[in-house]
Amino acid sequence: MKPPAGPEEAQLPASDIRAFASSCTMHGLGHVFGPGAPPARRGLWAAAVLLALATFLYQVVGRVRYYGEFHHETALEERESRRLTFPAVTLCNVNPLRRSRLTPNDLHWAGPALLGLEPAEHAAYLRALGRPPAPPGFMPSPTFDVARLYARAGHALEDMLLDCRYRGWPCGPENFTTIFTRMGQCYTFNSGADGAELLSTPRGGMGNGLEVMLDVQQEEYLPVWRDMEETPFEVGVRVQIHTQEEPPLIDQLGFGVAPGYQTFVSCQKQQLSFLPPPWGDCSSVSLDPDFEPEAPGPLGTPSPGLSPPYSLMGCRLACESRYVARKCGCRMMHMPGSAAVCSPQQYKDCAHPALDALLRKDACRCPNPCASTRYAKELSMVRMPSRAAARYLARKHNRSEAYIEENVLALDIFFEALNYEVVEQKKAYEMSELLGDIGGQMGLFIGASLLTILEILDYLCEVFWDRVLGRRFWNRKHPQRPSSANLISHSPLCRRQDLLCLPPHLLPRHPPLDLGVGGRGCLCLQGRTPTPWT
Numbered sequence: 001m002k003p004p005a006g007p008e009e010a011q012l013p014a015s016d017i018r019a020f021a022s023s024c025t026m027h028g029l030g031h032v033f034g035p036g037a038p039p040a041r042r043g044l045w046a047a048a049v050l051l052a053l054a055t056f057l058y059q060v061v062g063r064v065r066y067y068g069e070f071h072h073e074t075a076l077e078e079r080e081s082r083r084l085t086f087p088a089v090t091l092c093n094v095n096p097l098r099r100s101r102l103t104p105n106d107l108h109w110a111g112p113a114l115l116g117l118e119p120a121e122h123a124a125y126l127r128a129l130g131r132p133p134a135p136p137g138f139m140p141s142p143t144f145d146v147a148r149l150y151a152r153a154g155h156a157l158e159d160m161l162l163d164c165r166y167r168g169w170p171c172g173p174e175n176f177t178t179i180f181t182r183m184g185q186c187y188t189f190n191s192g193a194d195g196a197e198l199l200s201t202p203r204g205g206m207g208n209g210l211e212v213m214l215d216v217q218q219e220e221y222l223p224v225w226r227d228m229e230e231t232p233f234e235v236g237v238r239v240q241i242h243t244q245e246e247p248p249l250i251d252q253l254g255f256g257v258a259p260g261y262q263t264f265v266s267c268q269k270q271q272l273s274f275l276p277p278p279w280g281d282c283s284s285v286s287l288d289p290d291f292e293p294e295a296p297g298p299l300g301t302p303s304p305g306l307s308p309p310y311s312l313m314g315c316r317l318a319c320e321s322r323y324v325a326r327k328c329g330c331r332m333m334h335m336p337g338s339a340a341v342c343s344p345q346q347y348k349d350c351a352h353p354a355l356d357a358l359l360r361k362d363a364c365r366c367p368n369p370c371a372s373t374r375y376a377k378e379l380s381m382v383r384m385p386s387r388a389a390a391r392y393l394a395r396k397h398n399r400s401e402a403y404i405e406e407n408v409l410a411l412d413i414f415f416e417a418l419n420y421e422v423v424e425q426k427k428a429y430e431m432s433e434l435l436g437d438i439g440g441q442m443g444l445f446i447g448a449s450l451l452t453i454l455e456i457l458d459y460l461c462e463v464f465w466d467r468v469l470g471r472r473f474w475n476r477k478h479p480q481r482p483s484s485a486n487l488i489s490h491s492p493l494c495r496r497q498d499l500l501c502l503p504p505h506l507l508p509r510h511p512p513l514d515l516g517v518g519g520r521g522c523l524c525l526q527g528r529t530p531t532p533w534t
Helices: 018-024 028-032 039-068 104-115 119-129 144-151 312-328 346-359 387-397 401-407 433-443 450-477 484-490
Strands: 073-080 087-091 161-166 176-183 185-188 208-213 235-244 256-259 261-273 371-383 408-415 422-427 500-502 523-527 529-533
Touching: 018 028, 018 450, 039 433, 087 346, 104 144, 104 161, 104 346, 144 176, 176 235, 185 208, 235 371, 235 408, 261 401, 312 346, 346 408, 371 401, 401 408
Parallel strands: 261 408, 261 422
Antiparallel strands: 073 422, 087 185, 087 235, 161 208, 176 185, 208 408, 235 256, 261 371, 500 523, 523 529
16 A cells, blocks of 8 residues: 555545545555645545546456356367277178068067068968978967167178278187167177277278178068068168267168268268357266166266266267156167166057157257367268179178179278367356456556455454444443533532633642542633642
């Protein structure tokens, strides 16, 4: 604080507004409350100070309101890397079950739910499959497991995979992991399951990724008996490229690869980073498919506990599993959780209708993950095989040339380059920027700073101490005494018109005097000398 300007200001108590205004670093207060200024000048300065203060407060309210809206901005950056982790690649044959593996017991249990067959049509369907009818006295099994049906009757990778190479090195079915999806039994390359080391590549371009040749086995496709919602009319495989932490949702996000073509898939890695509330709506808490909240709430509400890293597809699958388990008491075979797998009749009567209703209502509220990775893809294809290659492949795999043309496909997945994109959400207005704007507006309009605020707080403490606490403490130390006027008016010894006379106890600093008659008397002032009067 500034030193006092003169002896008159030094005599003012600290709680006096004039003393505070003369020493405060806030501009204009000294001109408003300072001594000696004409009233008109004080009024003009007061108007200027109030106008500047109002403008400052208006700007501060606007900045605080803008900060409270929690705006964000998106930044795009391209980075380079010497080596990239290769993504997981999931493959599914569009035909879920092989016709040669179906039995009368399978048709009895799964025919109505999965194939739309009536019991009277089983014999005709078996003839269409080229299978003998059920023997006389056929008795179905007492129980039936849908997951075992797809594991036994689904397309085996050992039969489909004709050739596999990664970066020129041979690979095989042992490099794939079996996984169940809504399309049936599928296979994932480079899944990282069971602690397996993830594959990576130091270069981009063809020949530095995964190359597979597959046989789709059209002769094993089920006959289309009637048009159902999940009846496949196409031939080929469905492929999804995803991260190892994200479960495949291949029936919705996979792309198709047709036989008779070699398909090239050029990938580019993209890292996405989103902000949590209130700036964004991302989440990093995984859903537990077996967790049921005590009170009913949104199906997408995250739950605590140990769980895999959060992903959008994982949240949707967990949400669907919760809903189906709540409605039907079971789960579909591709859903996570510990509930029992639904029977074929439960599939038909409850699971499929419940899942379709959930998807129509869009009741799963799954926010974006705060950090995720996705792969942008560019597809191109050429016809295969050539005539010369058809003869070679026919001899190599002991098939006809027509079979090779109708059933064999090739898939080549690679990185376009080792650079990758980073898409990041950032706060558009940080707390430091808010404080900087407030400080700038404070200095521009009222010439104040943070220390000025401390000065004002210090002055308020002085006022509170002097005018509230100080008065209370003074009254406690010095209880109220009768006034001198009362003492003089009630004492016959202190009545004299020509002199000022006071009782002696009202002059504690004067030395005691012998007042005569029993010590009773007054002190009368004659000039500056007190004399006793008895």
